[in-house]
Amino acid sequence: RKEVEQDPGPFNVPEGATVAFNCTYSNSASQSFFWYRQDCRKEPKLLMSVYSSGNEDGRFTAQLNRASQYISLLIRDSKLSDSATYLCVVNTYLGGKLIFGQGTELSVKP
Amino acid sequence: DTGVSQNPRHKITKRGQNVTFRCDPISEHNRLYWYRQTLGQGPEFLTYFQNEAQLEKSRLLSDRFSAERPKGSFSTLEIQRTEQGDSAMYLCASSGGQVRETQYFGPGTRLLVL
Numbered sequence A: 001r002k003e004v005e006q007d008p009g010p011f012n013v014p015e016g017a018t019v020a021f022n023c024t025y026s027n028s029a030s031q032s033f034f035w036y037r038q039d040c041r042k043e044p045k046l047l048m049s050v051y052s053s054g055n056e057d058g059r060f061t062a063q064l065n066r067a068s069q070y071i072s073l074l075i076r077d078s079k080l081s082d083s084a085t086y087l088c089v090v091n092t093y094l095g096g097k098l099i100f101g102q103g104t105e106l107s108v109k110p
Numbered sequence B: 001d002t003g004v005s006q007n008p009r010h011k012i013t014k015r016g017q018n019v020t021f022r023c024d025p026i027s028e029h030n031r032l033y034w035y036r037q038t039l040g041q042g043p044e045f046l047t048y049f050q051n052e053a054q055l056e057k058s059r060l061l062s063d064r065f066s067a068e069r070p071k072g073s074f075s076t077l078e079i080q081r082t083e084q085g086d087s088a089m090y091l092c093a094s095s096g097g098q099v100r101e102t103q104y105f106g107p108g109t110r111l112l113v114l
Helices: none
Strands: A003-006 A010-014 A019-025 A032-038 A045-048 A055-057 A060-065 A072-073 A086-092 A098-100 A106-110 B006-007 B011-014 B018-026 B029-036 B044-050 B051-056 B064-068 B075-079 B088-095 B109-114
Touching: A003 A086, A010 A019, A010 A072, A019 A086, A032 A060, A032 A072, A045 A055, A045 A060, A055 B051, A072 A086, A098 B044, B006 B088, B011 B018, B018 B088, B018 B109, B044 B064, B075 B088
Parallel strands: A010 A106, B011 B109
Antiparallel strands: A003 A019, A019 A072, A032 A045, A032 A086, A055 A060, A060 A072, A086 A098, A086 A106, B006 B018, B018 B075, B029 B044, B029 B088, B044 B051, B064 B075, B088 B109
16 A cells, blocks of 8 residues: 555646645655645646645645544646646655655646 | 756766766855656655755665765765666755745756656
């Protein structure tokens, strides 16, 4: 079993749609949680950290359920520019290696 | 540009040749990480340094791979006797050493082994 699992998609949605990505992780000792965004043939870039209380950044909302070992990302009012691969990432100890999911591909169409 | 830089950006080599990649982290960052990414997969951890000390190596890092960070600044990743399975994007990231610090990635070196 992979340490971090995501639905690879692709998710094809129209502009303005709301889309949700889910992710599960296997190591209950995981300390930190992130969503990274990766555009085609580019490096991953941090989209947002994920906290137990849930957090929001504009159209993006991330939630963490430690009991279920589940992380989610909600994108509201999707834009063409949101088209990318979204990577669910966990970190088992502060400052250490990141463990990435396979990534979920999102394509937003006009 | 004060971000993470990597050189070369692309490398094509023949099977059996040695290759070396360089990573220059963000200047004040003391942690430096190497990852490898193949098509359709997320990045996989290879190794990381805190200053010049190599603190962890993945089992993915076979004997043919070696990484150094001699003065705690830039790092090199060498692959000896390359194989076709080494074809991938090699990503470098750095972080600043604070609690919950973010890892910032460089643009990567794309390796193709023929």
